[in-house]
Amino acid sequence: MKLTIQEVAEKAGVGVGTVSRVLNNHKSVRPETRERVQAAMFEMGFVPNPHARRVAGGKSYTVSIILQVIGTEFYLRLLNGLEKTLEAHRYDSALFPLIGRERIERYLNSSTLAYQSDGIVMATHNLGELYPDGKLPTRQPVVIVDGMNLNYDSVYLDNRFGGELAARALSGFDGQMYAISVHQDIDEVFAKTVFDERIEGFKAALEEAGKPLLESHVSTVSFNLDNARIAAREILENTTMPVNIFAAADLVALGVLEEAARLNLEVGRDVRVIGFDDHPWSAERGLTSVHQPVEAMGAAAAELLVDRLSGYDGAPRKVRFEPRLVERASTLHPGD
Amino acid sequence: MKLTIQEVAEKAGVGVGTVSRVLNNHKSVRPETRERVQAAMFEMGFVPNPHARRVAGGKSYTVSIILQVIGTEFYLRLLNGLEKTLEAHRYDSALFPLIGRERIERYLNSSTLAYQSDGIVMATHNLGELYPDGKLPTRQPVVIVDGMNLNYDSVYLDNRFGGELAARALSGFDGQMYAISVHQDIDEVFAKTVFDERIEGFKAALEEAGKPLLESHVSTVSFNLDNARIAAREILENTTMPVNIFAAADLVALGVLEEAARLNLEVGRDVRVIGFDDHPWSAERGLTSVHQPVEAMGAAAAELLVDRLSGYDGAPRKVRFEPRLVERASTLHPGD
DNA sequence: ACACAACTTGGAAATGTTTCCAGTAAACTG
DNA sequence: CAGTTTACTGGAAACATTTCCAAGTTGTGT
CATH class of the missing domain: 3.40.50.2300 (Response regulator)
Incomplete structure (x- = not known):
């Protein structure tokens, strides 16, 4: 039972445009109206159709995340930070394992790519190892996380x-x-x-x-x-x-x-x-x-990319995070 | 410069319906016409818009692949077999790392999932370890590869x-x-x-x-x-x-x-x-x-799933593959 | 030559959003 | 109180496909 924006509009007694504006958090909706629409959506269990959104919007609202998908805590937390933040901005994410240049390029060169993602987050400490010029062969905006790269927005730990x-x-x-x-x-x-x-x-x-x-x-x-x-x-x-x-x-x-x-x-x-x-x-x-602060690093990277996708076009920005020491029993005398 | 099916149609001197039929390999197109359309597409560098297709078709034409994404040859080859075959059927694939039940469920329960994928391929030798009843909590068709599962179509090696x-x-x-x-x-x-x-x-x-x-x-x-x-x-x-x-x-x-x-x-x-x-x-x-024969196993799994997505609704099918021995110097006397 | 089926084809309708353009109502302004 | 912003809102148009129906063409059998 798939519902449309149209049905929500009827139930809430508003026009489709208004429902769309509520979905996209446009400020120009009266709080009262917004609430009514949200109530209707909730009641009906409405879930917007992302494909239609992509057609109408002319964007994919999707970000590619390229990283070393091994099951370590680190990457899980990074992924959480990224995904959560992207989701908050209504972006989807597609995961690509960082396993060799060949695979990355097969993906980057896929002709359908232009439709499939609007930007790239890449978690790598040394892109230069794969690409001597430090650039991915793509025209999409790129953000590097857990690493520094002069060509792109970067988020890294000291x-x-x-x-x-x-x-x-x-x-x-x-x-x-x-x-x-x-x-x-x-x-x-x-x-x-x-x-x-x-x-x-x-x-x-x-x-x-x-x-x-x-x-x-x-x-x-x-x-x-x-x-x-x-x-x-x-x-x-x-x-x-x-x-x-x-x-x-x-x-x-x-x-x-x-x-x-x-x-x-x-x-x-x-x-x-x-x-x-x-x-x-x-x-x-x-x-x-x-x-x-891995999650925060992921979130920061996501924010940088969303910023680019929203039109920001300045020089590459760098965000440095500092680690902190958490002292526990392994460095304390038992008597302390 | 994004082109539409309409422009291709004009260039080839046919209707949009015909171009669509060519794209989807419908048999009811005269070979001569098909060629003319394909030539036009090639010349213009036309790439169809997958989002529009998904809206009009009411499906996502996307399959979720859940597997242990560690950088082993095995999984790379499996992925190749899967992706290549899915692509041949005009299906996209989205990769999900198999790292814990929690993550899988977060994904399965995502409300937008219904729109995001039509079926699931899961590479696991022992789904029962994660789900005692041997079933994924989803209503999408599921195919198991590199493992046996009584509830689903399975492709496995002996x-x-x-x-x-x-x-x-x-x-x-x-x-x-x-x-x-x-x-x-x-x-x-x-x-x-x-x-x-x-x-x-x-x-x-x-x-x-x-x-x-x-x-x-x-x-x-x-x-x-x-x-x-x-x-x-x-x-x-x-x-x-x-x-x-x-x-x-x-x-x-x-x-x-x-x-x-x-x-x-x-x-x-x-x-x-x-x-x-x-x-x-x-x-x-x-x-x-x-x-x-890892690639073949991936291909087989993809075929099984595509079959389901095309309406097949019989009992779970099992495809068993046999390994073969490749003899080399390490088991031959140097003199042989 | 005629009836009928089979094969091709064009194009309108449908898919579910976003966006833009008016238009109405409310809030200021002097 | 008339005039003018400002704040909201409705709905048509646009997005790029697929699908369906009607119509045209070709072929077959008698």
Whole structure:
């Protein structure tokens, strides 16, 4: 039983134009009328037909989101932020997995694309790796999120600063300093990853604090719990306690926690750990972590794009987000 | 410069109805006329407006594809098969990452969904894990691919038989038998995976051949090269050659190849390996592998769904695909 | 040559919105 | 109180297709 704007108009005792204006939040509708129309829509369970809207409006009201669709918390939250905000502006979103230039281009070159989306949000830290000139081969407006790009509006996190936060929190403690970074799996080689930046910031801040990090105290694992545990064991079994470890991702920090438990080491006293991402289970596990406002970043990216689609045509804008440290048991003496 | 069907009609000297019929491959168009229209479309670079089509047709001509969008060859090929076939039937596809029930439902319950897609293709081996009754909460037609489900049309591979093929190929050789399985990462716990089935088939066929596989000779790793290498090393360093290894995935077999090279073992003589999936680089590396016709499976699933969308309303249909063994250097004596 | 069926075709109607143009009513203005 | 903005609103036109009906053309059988 599909309803039309026409039927809503009749029920509410107004014209179709008015119903349309209510749908699109035009200010020029008397509040009283607006309410009456909304009541009618609600009562009838009216859902507007997006296709008709696209035909009449001459736009697709759809945004393409290109990102690495792996099941990590990070991308889920980013997606939430994006979708929620786009929805608020009555935009739909279509998801495209970021798996290789070939696939992206097949999509970009699809002749129907012009009708299918009005703009693109791309989550990538290094577009230059795929396109040396740093530009997507498209004429649609583009917004980069979780990365910086001079050609486009960009929303990014200061990962380096996140590493510094970790360093500041750890540098006051006794004991050796360690860092565990993360490298991408085969096929996905990027020039410099967010993980590298985090470690760099950590290093630099420690240096400044007069406690330089030994090169041999930095290891790198693939994004995977098993590997994290191996790296953690390596450190914990060959060092005298106490020890302070900065992991470039919460998953890796989790590996440290588990190995510490296995070796009967007391977290917070023998072993102090800081992760990155503030994953939901970090709170449960009492893991200190560098939090990034991922949803807000997604929302910001969406706003930038909607702005472009509404006609804004200025120079590329940059929005930088700062991480903050969430301190938990893993960096506090139990007695504190 | 967006063109309409009207302009094409004028240029070709026919009516709009005829152009529409050409677009939709109606048989009732004289070949000569069809050609003239197609020539006109080509010359003008005409691209039909999908939105208008959806409004006039009262359908979305769009299919939702729900799958685990990790960057594996398997899913890429599956996607190719699906998209290509859907495109041939003038259907669009929208991709939804299979990351948790919550997300799927948010999508299924979206009120605009009714307009956004006509049917669903879901790639999952075990829908029952998410929905105990084995049914998606939707009234749209559903097709399952890479898995079996009694409620819906299903396209699946006989993974068990793949394991048997590997067993048959290896059972003739001297030496110990080993198998390496794969387990899913945290958060994605499935009752029984395709990997389990492959190993089961392998075991059963070996048993039948009178060379039962020792329980201690089966190991399990996470889907990751580093871990595969560790498991491979474990086997290769503690066994007398020759040894025969069935890996439930090519990536794992690759780990075996690399460890063998590191230990200066001759593949095909000291170490015989069979993988699963027939990944592109398996050919390069001379890896014997169990091939699955993934693209064809995707195509079959698409055909089943299109059939439903065209009105077919019979009982759920099952399409079983059989893997085949591709023998390469890793299971041949160099001299052969 | 005629009747009738089968094949093609043109074009109007229909699809469900948005947008624009008037027009009415209400609110100022002097 | 007349004149003029201003605030709302109704409804026709436009958007680009598909579909259906009527009509024209061609072919077949007798």
